[in-house]
Amino acid sequence: MSEHILVTGAAGGIGAAICELYAGQARVTAADLRPEPLAELARRTGAAVLAADLADAGAAEALVGRAWEAYGPVDVVVNAAGIYPATPFLEMTAAQWDRVQHVNVRAPMLITAAFGRACAASGRTGSVVNIASGAALRARPGAAHYC
Structure with missing residues (x-):
C-alpha cells in the first residue's frame, strides 16, 4: 500500500464511501470538520484522520501539508467536501452565502x-x-448559495 489518498468531506456521504472503497488498498487520510463521524470512519477503515474546517482558508491551504508531513507524500487528493444547507434566499445572510x-x-x-x-x-x-x-x-428553492 504505497499510494496515499487524501479525502475531504470524509465523515459522510461520498467522501466516506471513497475512504471505505480504498481502505486496505491505499493509505487513506480522511479530513472533515466533524470529529465523531470521522473517528467512527477511522475505526471502520483504519484511515488516518485530520480535523479541518475548510471554510477557513488557512486550514484548507494547510491540509495537504499536514497530511504529507504526518502520513507521507500524497498521491491523490479527492475534494469531496461540500455543504448543502437550505436557506430561503430572502432570509440568507452574507455569512451563510460565504460559508x-x-x-x-x-x-x-x-x-x-x-x-x-x-x-x-x-x-x-x-x-x-x-x-x-x-x-x-x-436549482431548488433554498439553495441559491449552492446551485
Missing part, C-alpha cells in the same frame, strides 16, 4: 493549488478528483 462558497468552491481550489505546489517541490506527480453536483443545472 457555502468557501467550503464548496474556494477550499477545493486552495487544496488543489497546495497539492500542486507540494508535488512540484518534491518532483512527484499527483492526481486530483473534484466531486461536483448536478445542482449547477437543477
